[in-house]
Amino acid sequence: MSTQGSGPAIEVEGIVKRFGEVRALDGVDLVAAPGQVLGLLGPNGAGKTTLVRILATLLKADGGSARVLGLDVARDAAQLRRRIGLAGQYAAVDENLTGLENLTMVGRLYGAPRAQARARGLALLERFDLLEAGDRGTKAYSGGMRRRLDLAAALVASPPVLFLDEPTTGLDPRSRLSVWGMIEGLVADGTTVLLTTQYLDEADRLADTIAVIDHGRLIARGTPDELKDRLGGERLEVHLDDGADTEAAVRVLTPMSDEPPSSENGVLEVSIRERSGAMVEALRRLSDAGIEVDDLSLRRPTLDDVFLALTGHAAEADGQGAEIP
Amino acid sequence: MRRLIIDTAIIAERNVIRLRRAPELLIGFTVQPIMFVLLFRYVFGGAIRTPGYSYVDYLIPGIIVQNTAFGGFATALGLNDDVRKGLIDRFRSLPMSRAAVLAGRTLSDVATNALSMTILLVTGLIIGFTFHAAFLDGAAGIGLLLLFGYAFSWVLAFLGLLVSSPETVNSVGFIAVFPLTFISSAFVPVPSMPDGLRQFAEVNPFTIVVDAMRHLWIGAPSHHDVLGAVIWSLAIIAVFAPLAVWRYRRAAGG
Numbered sequence: 001m002s003t004q005g006s007g008p009a010i011e012v013e014g015i016v017k018r019f020g021e022v023r024a025l026d027g028v029d030l031v032a033a034p035g036q037v038l039g040l041l042g043p044n045g046a047g048k049t050t051l052v053r054i055l056a057t058l059l060k061a062d063g064g065s066a067r068v069l070g071l072d073v074a075r076d077a078a079q080l081r082r083r084i085g086l087a088g089q090y091a092a093v094d095e096n097l098t099g100l101e102n103l104t105m106v107g108r109l110y111g112a113p114r115a116q117a118r119a120r121g122l123a124l125l126e127r128f129d130l131l132e133a134g135d136r137g138t139k140a141y142s143g144g145m146r147r148r149l150d151l152a153a154a155l156v157a158s159p160p161v162l163f164l165d166e167p168t169t170g171l172d173p174r175s176r177l178s179v180w181g182m183i184e185g186l187v188a189d190g191t192t193v194l195l196t197t198q199y200l201d202e203a204d205r206l207a208d209t210i211a212v213i214d215h216g217r218l219i220a221r222g223t224p225d226e227l228k229d230r231l232g233g234e235r236l237e238v239h240l241d242d243g244a245d246t247e248a249a250v251r252v253l254t255p256m257s258d259e260p261p262s263s264e265n266g267v268l269e270v271s272i273r274e275r276s277g278a279m280v281e282a283l284r285r286l287s288d289a290g291i292e293v294d295d296l297s298l299r300r301p302t303l304d305d306v307f308l309a310l311t312g313h314a315a316e317a318d319g320q321g322a323e324i325p
Numbered sequence: 326m327r328r329l330i331i332d333t334a335i336i337a338e339r340n341v342i343r344l345r346r347a348p349e350l351l352i353g354f355t356v357q358p359i360m361f362v363l364l365f366r367y368v369f370g371g372a373i374r375t376p377g378y379s380y381v382d383y384l385i386p387g388i389i390v391q392n393t394a395f396g397g398f399a400t401a402l403g404l405n406d407d408v409r410k411g412l413i414d415r416f417r418s419l420p421m422s423r424a425a426v427l428a429g430r431t432l433s434d435v436a437t438n439a440l441s442m443t444i445l446l447v448t449g450l451i452i453g454f455t456f457h458a459a460f461l462d463g464a465a466g467i468g469l470l471l472l473f474g475y476a477f478s479w480v481l482a483f484l485g486l487l488v489s490s491p492e493t494v495n496s497v498g499f500i501a502v503f504p505l506t507f508i509s510s511a512f513v514p515v516p517s518m519p520d521g522l523r524q525f526a527e528v529n530p531f532t533i534v535v536d537a538m539r540h541l542w543i544g545a546p547s548h549h550d551v552l553g554a555v556i557w558s559l560a561i562i563a564v565f566a567p568l569a570v571w572r573y574r575r576a577a578g579g
Contacts, residue, residue, distance in 0.1 A: 056418045081420040092411035096343035108335050109421040111328075137346060153415065 009034040009069060009161055009192035010055065016063035017050050017216075024050040026216035027064065032194060032209070034160075037187055039207025039224075040196040041306070047216040048196035049089065052165045055194065056086045068161055082110070085154030085162045089169060093138050093149050099125055100134040102149060106156045117156075124152040128182060144175025151182060162186065164195045168202060180205060200302055204228070212310060220310050231301045231309050234275055236282055238268040241292035252285045272298075329422040336429025340403060341436055350399060354441040358392050359448050365512060366452055373513050378543060382457070385449035386466070386538035387511030390531060392445055393474030394502050396438040397481030400430045401494045404485040404573075413573075427569055431478040438474040442467070457544040466541035469554055473534050476558040479565035486572035510535045530557040 012030040016023065025047045032038040040048050053059040055066055057077040066073045071080040093102050100121050107117025125134040128148040138146060147167065154162060167183065168176040183206055187193060197203050203210045204224045212220040212227070220227065236256075240249055246263050253261050253270050256278065261270040272278045279296055286293050344350055365384055375383040407413050407426075416426050446454075456463055484501075485494055508522055509515075509531035518526055526532050537554035539545035 053414075056414075058414055058417050078420065081418060084418065086415065086418040088411045088414055090411035092415040094339065094343070094412060095410075096346045097339065101339075101342065105335060105339055106415070106419065109332060109416070109419045111420070 007070060008032060008067075009036070010038065010194055011067045012051070012055070012064070013066070014064035015051065015054060015061050015066055017047075017054065017059070018062050023216050025054075025061070028213065028216070028218050030211055030218070032192055034192050035187070035190050036208045037183075037193045037195060037206050039203035039210040040194065040213055041198070041200065041203045041210050042196075042213035043198060043307070045215075046213045048213060049165055050216075051213075052086070052163045052194065052196060056084060056163050057081055058086075082157065083159050083161060085157065085159035087147075087150045087154040087162070087164050087167060089166045093141075093146055093153065095139040096137065098135050098137055099130050099141070099149050102138060103153060103156060106153045110157045120156060124155060128152045129178070142175070144171050144178065147171060147175065147179055148182065151179070155186070159191070161192045162194070164193060166196055166198065169198065176202075200306055201300055212306060214307065214311060220306075227306065228301070231271075231305055234272055234278075235299050235301065235305075236268075236270040236272050236278055237295075237297045237299060238270065238282065238286070238293060239295040240266045240268065241294050242266070244291050244293075248289055249286060249291050252289045252291070253282060256281065256285075329425055329428070332422040332425030333428040333432060336425050337433040337436070340399070340430060340433035343403070344399065344433070344437060350402075353398070354396070354437050355444050357395075358388070358441050358445045361392075362388055362445060362448050362452070369512070374517075375514060378545070379453070381449065381453045382455065382543050383539070384512065385446070385454040386542050387509075387535045389442060389445050389449075389470060390473065390535045390538055391506040391511050392441055393438050393470055394477050394506055394531075396434045396441065396474050397431075397478040398494070398498055399437055400434050400478045401481035401485030401498060402491050404430060404482055405488070405491050405494050408486065409490075424570065427482055427566075427573055431475060431482055434478040435471055435475050438471060442470055456542055458542050462541045465551070466538050469534070469537060469541065469551065469558075473554065473558045476561040476565075479562055479569055482569040483565050483572060486569060486575075505529065506531050530554075530561070533557055 008031045010030065010032040012028055015025050015028045017025040028047070028051060030038065040051065042048050050059065054061050055068055055073055057073055057080055060074060068080055069083055071083075073080060093099075094105070097105065100118070103121030103124055104114065104117045107120050108114060110117075112120065122131070122134070125131045128151065130145060130148060130152070133141065133145060138149060141149065151164075151167065154164075164183065168179050171179065180202070183193065183195070187206075193206075195203070195206060207224060210222065210224055210227055211218055220230075238249065238253070240246060244266065246266060246268070249268055250261050250263055253268060256272055257270045258273065259271055261268050263269075270282070275298065279298060283293065283296060344354075362384070365388060366381055370380040370384065373380055404427075407416075413426065417423075458466070481498065484498055488494055488497060508518070508526050509529045510526065511531060515523055515526045515532060534554040534557065536545070536547040537551045540547035541551060
């Protein structure tokens with residue numbers, strides 16, 4: 001948390017939101033400094049979308065307070081709307097309009113004259129690699145194109161604060177990468193971003209600070225490195241041949257990790273310190289000891305690993321509809 | 326206020342573009358009315374007695390009023406779609422007028438209503454409908470139709486925000502609109518109906534508006550004057566506009 005003269009860009013204190021009996025948010029505190037990317041990580045139903053909707057002035061909280069750019073999200077909502085951008089989980093573009101018409105409409109609703117809104121729309125289309133498709137109806141856009149257009153629509157007024165609600169959910173890996181690149185470009189321009197995600201790798205790549213949320217409560221907060229330290233980095237999974245000496249395998253692989261490898265039914269899991277060379281080293285150690293290996297793979301820690309490490313249970317959807325659409 | 330007018334115009338423009346791009350909607354507003362006019366004129370018309378008037382003269386003012394009730398389906402379906410697709414969230418996160426989304430929506434229905442009204446009227450003239458009215462009365466009739474259609478759009482706006490899917494909009498909408506428009510003086514003289522239906526038809530706002538239209542267009546004597554039709558239209562707006570706004574706030578989670 002830096003102490004820049006302008007104060008934090010996003011400041012959330014003890015926010016509570018109830019939907020009937022369900023406490024979608026149960027006293028969440030958050031801070032994001034200007035220019036920072038705050039990643040809100042959690043499973044479906046954790047309360048991420050509810051928090052974004054409160055911060056974007058779409059929903060009123062039942063308790064606590066939240067300020068964005070020093071403006072209270074409830075009292076100063078009208079003023080705040082000029083200075084925030086929102087790109088939602090469901091790419092909110094009008095399917096019957098073209099890409100350019102969508103952006104022009106949003107620009108005009110911000111109060112810009114038609115010609116100016118159109119020029120801004122064209123510039124954004126170019127930036128988001130949609131210029132060629134700009135005159136086509138968005139009904140024909142791919143999921144990735146729609147998401148990019150949605151992101152562009154959120155940027156029409158060049159807002160200093162941007163809320164991105166699961167910006168890559170449902171996208172194929174290539175589109176994901178391109179959306180990530182675009183978010184990184186925005187951050188480089190100084191935009192403050194609050195990003196919700198279910199993917200640890202996404203939070204890891206984009207966020208300066210990650211807040212982990214579960215059942216409406218914050219259960220951990222830190223830099224990606226701090227969180228990964230608690231997780232123990234990447235996993236090496238070793239499937240031993242039938243009849244191989246599991247204990248011997250654990251013994252030879254222990255030096256590769258800070259914590260003793262776990263073993264279950266002939267499958268060893270080792271939290272490795274260093275990715276590069278890990279597979280080769282593990283294989284060499286095992287074959288030197290005469291242990292036969294059936295399969296060997298590296299895998300990044302997932303949201304489930306985070307939750308297992310933080311709460312002792314796997315991430316689970318709430319199932320009670322706390323995550324309202 | 327200036328913001329409201331500008332934003333309303335922007336949203337209305339968007340909806341009109343949408344109509345142009347969604348031919349299936351446009352067919353509903355053009356081909357369907359022609360089909361109804363022809364069916365009633367040539368299939369039922371011969372069997373329906375309308376003393377004092379040819380059936381085509383009797384039919385056109387009635388069917389044109391019924392048709393305005395269907396114009397609002399564009400609003401109901403459109404709003405329903407906007408809520409489900411998250412567009413309402415986008416609008417609400419913008420510094421635009423809150424009321425403009427609904428106002429722009431219902432206003433664009435006036436355009437679609439004007440379109441299908443023109444098509445109906447031209448069809449009517451081709452198959453023998455004749456005005457028995459002064460020019461000013463004819464024009465007043467058009468004004469009344471647009472006003473009543475606008476009022477009914479608010480009913481359907483409320484419906485579109487009340488139910489969760491477009492399928493429900495269609496089924497609930499048709500279940501409500503069909504009896505309401507058929508148990509009226511739109512297609513047959515009310516005195517021919519059995520007890521129960523007749524009393525309902527007599528107080529049905531559609532009867533009142535249809536009678537006012539016949540008065541204005543074919544010079545029919547009317548139990549209800551045109552003022553009654555205007556008052557009904559304004560009353561519908563007064564009740565359903567606040568209801569729709571209330572649902573809009575709720576649907577949008579505010």
